Amino acid sequence: MKALTGRQTAALVIMNIDRSAAIDVMKHMSEAEAEAITAEIIGLQNVDAATAAYALGRFQHLAAGNLPPVRGGRDLAATLLQASFGSERAAAVLGRVGSSNSAFDFLSAADPVHIAGQLDGELPQTIALVLAHLATDQAAAVLAALPESIRADVAQSIATMGTATQDAIGIVAESLQARTGMLALRDNPERLGGVQPLVEIINRSDASIEKALLESIEDRDQALADDIRSRMFTFADLVRLDDRDAQRVLRGVDLRTLALALKGANDGIAEVIRRNVSERNRENLDLESRSIGPVRISQVEEARAAIVHLLRGMEAAGEISVQRADEDEYVF
Numbered sequence: 001m002k003a004l005t006g007r008q009t010a011a012l013v014i015m016n017i018d019r020s021a022a023i024d025v026m027k028h029m030s031e032a033e034a035e036a037i038t039a040e041i042i043g044l045q046n047v048d049a050a051t052a053a054y055a056l057g058r059f060q061h062l063a064a065g066n067l068p069p070v071r072g073g074r075d076l077a078a079t080l081l082q083a084s085f086g087s088e089r090a091a092a093v094l095g096r097v098g099s100s101n102s103a104f105d106f107l108s109a110a111d112p113v114h115i116a117g118q119l120d121g122e123l124p125q126t127i128a129l130v131l132a133h134l135a136t137d138q139a140a141a142v143l144a145a146l147p148e149s150i151r152a153d154v155a156q157s158i159a160t161m162g163t164a165t166q167d168a169i170g171i172v173a174e175s176l177q178a179r180t181g182m183l184a185l186r187d188n189p190e191r192l193g194g195v196q197p198l199v200e201i202i203n204r205s206d207a208s209i210e211k212a213l214l215e216s217i218e219d220r221d222q223a224l225a226d227d228i229r230s231r232m233f234t235f236a237d238l239v240r241l242d243d244r245d246a247q248r249v250l251r252g253v254d255l256r257t258l259a260l261a262l263k264g265a266n267d268g269i270a271e272v273i274r275r276n277v278s279e280r281n282r283e284n285l286d287l288e289s290r291s292i293g294p295v296r297i298s299q300v301e302e303a304r305a306a307i308v309h310l311l312r313g314m315e316a317a318g319e320i321s322v323q324r325a326d327e328d329e330y331v332f
Helices: 006-016 019-027 031-043 049-058 074-085 087-100 112-118 124-133 136-145 148-160 166-180 195-203 207-220 222-231 235-240 243-251 255-262 267-275 279-292 297-316
Strands: none
Touching: 006 019, 006 031, 006 049, 112 136, 124 136, 124 148, 124 166, 136 148, 136 195, 148 195, 148 207, 148 222, 195 207, 195 222, 207 222, 207 297, 235 267, 235 297, 243 267, 243 297, 255 267, 255 279, 255 297, 267 279
């Protein structure tokens, strides 16, 4: 019992208090805190009365008498999360928690360049299987570290991957474990590839890698490239934000970057940006735009990529919402 971590103790308290009180507690947590506690609740499937009492005692809420065994698990975690954050955010948290229980968790702290080196010479399908099990940011870094000649093959393999069998996952994980000397976890759930996991990886890649990958995929499979592009955020998605969300995004962008991004932008995008900055910043933006004069297209693309990267990160964190209907109405 004394080996309980702080998170485990907190999870046990939430599991033992009244459901409505537990929901109120989780509403005051950040999403990251709720995610950590959720992972502990799922892991604490069966807890004996003594351990539950000990946990409550650590929070100075002494349990009286014989406490019945309490049961955690995914259902309880899902109920608490849905009531606290809503169905959509709850599903995202549960998805991240569930995917962390992966046969490739032993790579979670590994350097992306080292992982790419260990995968050198493997078939694109094998590399895709590994990347599909990594955290999105780590997978993007590994993809960037791969030789350029194989990146598009790996990306296409992720997008077209079906359900991987547990045997296939185990074989690949054990092979990597043998090379790295790290212990692979066993008896873990399978993970699917597909277009969306690839989109999430590309969304976190550098603009140059994103452009090269999409052009290469477009050459071999136009329909797949179109599907990927339709799911990705672009600079044009600024027009799909409501004013409050647009203001949140633009607060994180300096005026020079905004001025560069506006070069050649259509009237709809320019209007969204000008409408959602303060009057003073609007005047400063006009001054900055006039002062920088003609610029290279690459500078404009770099500035827009910086804004898109910020937009993607805020959307992934649930800070903003992008409406994606009528995509073809907005063009550069």
